Amino acid sequence: MNAPVDRMVGALLLPHPYVLFLGDTTVSGYAKTAFGLRDWAPDKCVGELRLAGATVTTGLDQLSAAEAYARGARALLIGVANPGGVIPANWRASLIEALEAGLDLVAGLHMRLADIPELAETASRLGRRLIDVRVPPSKIPVGSGRKRIGKRLLTVGTDCALGKKYTALALARAFKDRGVDVDFRATGQTGIMISGGGMPMDAVVSDFEAGAAELLSPDADPEHWDVIEGQGAITHPSYAAVSLGLLHGSQPDVFVVCHEPGRTEMLGTAGYKLTSVGEIIELTTLLGRRTNPAIRCAGLSFNTSALEDAEAAELMARESRRLCLPVADPIRGGPAFDALVASCLA
Amino acid sequence: MNAPVDRMVGALLLPHPYVLFLGDTTVSGYAKTAFGLRDWAPDKCVGELRLAGATVTTGLDQLSAAEAYARGARALLIGVANPGGVIPANWRASLIEALEAGLDLVAGLHMRLADIPELAETASRLGRRLIDVRVPPSKIPVGSGRKRIGKRLLTVGTDCALGKKYTALALARAFKDRGVDVDFRATGQTGIMISGGGMPMDAVVSDFEAGAAELLSPDADPEHWDVIEGQGAITHPSYAAVSLGLLHGSQPDVFVVCHEPGRTEMLGTAGYKLTSVGEIIELTTLLGRRTNPAIRCAGLSFNTSALEDAEAAELMARESRRLCLPVADPIRGGPAFDALVASCLA
Numbered sequence: 001m002n003a004p005v006d007r008m009v010g011a012l013l014l015p016h017p018y019v020l021f022l023g024d025t026t027v028s029g030y031a032k033t034a035f036g037l038r039d040w041a042p043d044k045c046v047g048e049l050r051l052a053g054a055t056v057t058t059g060l061d062q063l064s065a066a067e068a069y070a071r072g073a074r075a076l077l078i079g080v081a082n083p084g085g086v087i088p089a090n091w092r093a094s095l096i097e098a099l100e101a102g103l104d105l106v107a108g109l110h111m112r113l114a115d116i117p118e119l120a121e122t123a124s125r126l127g128r129r130l131i132d133v134r135v136p137p138s139k140i141p142v143g144s145g146r147k148r149i150g151k152r153l154l155t156v157g158t159d160c161a162l163g164k165k166y167t168a169l170a171l172a173r174a175f176k177d178r179g180v181d182v183d184f185r186a187t188g189q190t191g192i193m194i195s196g197g198g199m200p201m202d203a204v205v206s207d208f209e210a211g212a213a214e215l216l217s218p219d220a221d222p223e224h225w226d227v228i229e230g231q232g233a234i235t236h237p238s239y240a241a242v243s244l245g246l247l248h249g250s251q252p253d254v255f256v257v258c259h260e261p262g263r264t265e266m267l268g269t270a271g272y273k274l275t276s277v278g279e280i281i282e283l284t285t286l287l288g289r290r291t292n293p294a295i296r297c298a299g300l301s302f303n304t305s306a307l308e309d310a311e312a313a314e315l316m317a318r319e320s321r322r323l324c325l326p327v328a329d330p331i332r333g334g335p336a337f338d339a340l341v342a343s344c345l346a
Numbered sequence: 347m348n349a350p351v352d353r354m355v356g357a358l359l360l361p362h363p364y365v366l367f368l369g370d371t372t373v374s375g376y377a378k379t380a381f382g383l384r385d386w387a388p389d390k391c392v393g394e395l396r397l398a399g400a401t402v403t404t405g406l407d408q409l410s411a412a413e414a415y416a417r418g419a420r421a422l423l424i425g426v427a428n429p430g431g432v433i434p435a436n437w438r439a440s441l442i443e444a445l446e447a448g449l450d451l452v453a454g455l456h457m458r459l460a461d462i463p464e465l466a467e468t469a470s471r472l473g474r475r476l477i478d479v480r481v482p483p484s485k486i487p488v489g490s491g492r493k494r495i496g497k498r499l500l501t502v503g504t505d506c507a508l509g510k511k512y513t514a515l516a517l518a519r520a521f522k523d524r525g526v527d528v529d530f531r532a533t534g535q536t537g538i539m540i541s542g543g544g545m546p547m548d549a550v551v552s553d554f555e556a557g558a559a560e561l562l563s564p565d566a567d568p569e570h571w572d573v574i575e576g577q578g579a580i581t582h583p584s585y586a587a588v589s590l591g592l593l594h595g596s597q598p599d600v601f602v603v604c605h606e607p608g609r610t611e612m613l614g615t616a617g618y619k620l621t622s623v624g625e626i627i628e629l630t631t632l633l634g635r636r637t638n639p640a641i642r643c644a645g646l647s648f649n650t651s652a653l654e655d656a657e658a659a660e661l662m663a664r665e666s667r668r669l670c671l672p673v674a675d676p677i678r679g680g681p682a683f684d685a686l687v688a689s690c691l692a
Contacts (some may be wrong), residue, residue: 057612142430145583145615206555207431207456209587236636237491237594241555245587269491272636286629290618291583 014131015104018045019068021059021090023288024053025080031056033108033190034079040194046071048079048163051094065094065101074336075131077193085110096122099164108189108200118196134200136212137172143210143249145291150220152292153344154252155230155301156284158275160239160267162260163330164230165191169299170254170330172227174341185216187246189345202242209242209293227300228252234283235275236266244287251291254344256282260303261315274326277323296346299326347440347460360477360539361450362390364423365414366378366674369400371426374614375507377402379454382427382536391419394425397440402426411440411447421477423539424453429614431456431480442468450556454535454546479538480546482558483522489556490594490611491637496566499690500598501576503646504621506585506613508606509676510576511537513647516676517602518573520687531562531574547577548588555588557593566618574598579630581621582612590633597637600690601630606649607661643671647686 005047020034028035037045046068047061060077065076076098082088087095087109095105095113097134099122113130114120123130135226155164163189172184184191186198199216201209212330217226230249233238257280266272275283281297298339300319304312312329317337326343328336367378374381383391393407394412404425410424411538422444424433433441433455440449445468453459458475461467468585469476494506499517501510510535518530530537532544547555563572574596578585604627612618627643634641646665650658658675662682666673672689674682 014582118503142614143584145612146620177462202551203552204552205456205548206550206588206591207585209552211473212583216598235636238489239391239553239593240594240636241587242552242631244590248583266491268488272491283632287586290581 014072017046018075019073020079021076022050024051026055028056030225034058034188046073055153063274065098069102075104075106087111099128105297106131108133133189134203136204140208141211148219150224152226152252154228154250155256157233157258161231163258163303167228167258182225185226187229187231191229210249211226211246213246237269247288248291254298258301299340302329304329361420362386363392363600365419366394366419367422368396370397370475372401374402377426379536380404386540392419411444415448417476421450421452428670433457433524443475452477454479479535480549482550486554487557494565497571498598499600500574500596501602503579505579509604513604514575529570533574537575554594555591559592583615594637600644614680633668645686648675649676667692
C-alpha cells in the first residue's frame with residue numbers, strides 16, 4: 001500500500017507527528033534516521049518508543065504506543081536501519097500494538113511493511129496505513145525540460161554519504177532565517193521523513209528520473225526557493241544515473257558541492273579515486289546547463305567532522321581562496337557559512 | 347502475465363510470426379519498433395495493422411487481425427511507442443479483436459498489457475497471452491565499476507530514435523561477416539524482440555541502472571566483442587539518466603555517435619536544440635572515461651534517409667574530413683561503412 005500522492009507536489013505526504021521507533025538497537029549508527037528526525041523535525045516528534053534491550057536513545061520522552069497517540073502522534077516511524085534493512089520478528093508485536101493504538105506505520109527499509117502478512121492484515125482490518133517511503137508515486141511523467149517558475153538550489157557531491165542532505169537542510173533553514181520563502185525538497189528516505197514529503201529518487205524507474213525531479217519542485221512564486229537534497233555523484237560508477245536525472249529535472253539556478261576532505265576513494269567501488277571538487281564543479285555546470293543555462297556554483301560545503309577546529313578553518317580558507325568560492329561546514333556555521341548562504345542568494 | 351525471464355540477460359520466448367500494430371500513429375519516429383522488426387526480422391512479420399488516421403506505414407501488407415491469423419501470425423506486436431509508453435483507449439478495441447482472432451499480444455511499453463482489465467479479462471477468457479518484454483530481471487545488483495574482460499562497443503546518439511539500434515545491429519553483423527566473435531546486446535524493446543534477449547534499460551530502477559548494464563555484457567573472451575545498443579542521449583532532458591547509467595555500466599572501449607543530419611530539436615522536449623556531434627563525442631569521452639579510461643570514438647553513423655544519394659555522400663565526406671573520423675550510413679553501406687567498421691576494430 002502506497003502513501004497518498006499529492007497531485008500538486010507529486011510526492012509522498014506522510015501522517016504525523018511521529019513517535020520514533022528504535023527497536024532493540026544498541027548501535028547508535030543504525031539510528032541515524034531517528035537522530036535526523038529529532039534534529040531537523042522536532043515539532044513532528046512526540047517521543048520515542050524502545051524495546052527491552054535497547055541502549056540507543058534520542059533523549060526524547062519514552063512512550064508506549066497508546067501514550068504517543070494520546071500526545072497527538074499519528075504514525076510510528078521506524079527510525080533505525082539495521083544492516084540488510086529487515087524488520088526483525090521481535091519488533092512485530094510492537095508494530096501491531098501501534099496499529100491497534102491508532103497509529104499508521106512509516107518506514108524506509110528494504111523490506112516492505114506491506115510484505116509482512118501480520119502487519120498487512122492488521123492494518124487492513126483497522127483501516128491503518130503502512131507507508132514505505134522508498135516506494136515512489138505510481139504515476140510519474142517523463143521529464144519535459146520545461147523551465148519552471150521559482151528558484152532552485154541543488155546540493156551535489158564528490159561521493160555518496162558525505163553531507164548533501166545535511167547541507168540542504170542547513171541552507172533551507174538559513175534561507176528561512178533570512179526571511180526567504182523556501183522549501184526543503186527531500187530525495188531520500190530520511191529527508192522524506194523529516195520534511196513529511198518528497199521523492200525517493202533512487203527508487204524511480206530510470207526513464208522517469210528527470211520527470212520525478214520535475215514533479216518534486218513544481219512551479220512556484222518567482223522569489224520562492226526550493227532547496228533540493230542531492231543524491232550520489234555524477235562520477236559515481238554505480239549511481240551517476242540518479243545524479244544526472246536529478247540534476248536535469250531540478251534545473252537548479254545554483255548548486256553547492258558537498259565534500260569530505262580526506263576521503264580518497266568512492267564509497268562502495270574499490271579502486272575508484274574520489275573526483276576532485278573542481279571536476280564536480282565543471283561537470284555539474286556543463287551538464288546542468290542543458291536545462292538551466294544560468295546554472296552556477298555558489299560554493300562548497302565541507303564535512304570537516306574528522307578535523308580539529310583550527311585545521312578545518314585553515315583548510316576551508318585555503319580552498320576558498322583557491323576556488324574563488326565560499327567554503328563552509330554547515331555544522332560549524334559561522335561567517336564562512338553566512339558567506340555561503342549569501343552567495344547562494346546573490 | 348510476464349514472459350519468462352532468463353536470469354542473465356532477460357531472454358524472452360515470443361510467439362511469432364507477428365502482425366505489426368501501428369495504432370493511429372502519425373509520427374514515424376514513434377514507430378521504430380515496427381521498422382526494426384521489418385528490417386531485422388522480416389521472416390517474423392506477416393504484415394501490418396493500422397487504425398483510421400494513421401499515416402505511418404512499414405510498407406508491409408495491411409491486414410485485419412483475422413487476415414493476419416490466416417497468414418500464420420500468432421501474435422500482434424505493438425510496433426509503436428508514444429511518449430510515456432501508454433496504450434491509448436482508442437487502440438483497445440483492436441487489441442481485443444486481435445485476441446479474439448487467435449493472436450497473443452506482445453508489447454514493450456511502460457504501461458503493461460496485463461494492467462488493462464479489458465485485455466486481461468479477454469486474454470484470460472480465450473487462453474491468449476499478454477507478453478510485456480520490458481520487464482527487467484528481478485534481482486539486479488548495484489554497479490560495481492569492476493573492469494570486465496572482453497571488448498565492448500556502445501552506440502550513443504545526439505537524440506532518441508535516430509539509429510542507435512540499427513547501427514549496433516549493422517556493426518554486429520559486419521563484425522560477424524569479418525569473422526569476429528560478437529554478440530549484439532539489446533537494451534530496448536525492439537532490440538529484445540529482434541534478438542530474443544537483452545536488458546530493458548529504461549525500465550530499470552535508477553539505482554541499479556549501471557548494474558543492469560554490467561549484467562548485460564558480462565566477462566567474455568578477451569577477443570570477444572559485445573556491440574551494445576545505446577539509449578537516449580546524454581544531453582536529452584528526459585532520458586539522460588538512462589544514457590549515463592548505460593555508458594558507465596557498459597564501460598565501452600569504443601563508441602559510435604549516431605546522428606540524423608537535418609534534425610534540429612530533441613524529440614519530445616519543445617525548445618531544446620539538438621546537441622552537436624562534437625559535443626556528444628566530447629561528453630561521452632569525458633564521462634565514459636570514468637569506467638574505461640581507454641574509451642575512444644571510432645566514428646559516426648548518420649541516418650541520411652531524408653537525403654539524396656549524392657547529397658548524403660557529400661555531407662558524410664565533409665563531416666569525416668572535419669572530424670577526422672569515419673562517417674557512414676549503415677543502411678547505405680559501402681566503403682564508408684567498411685571504414686567505420688575497420689576503425690571500430692582497430
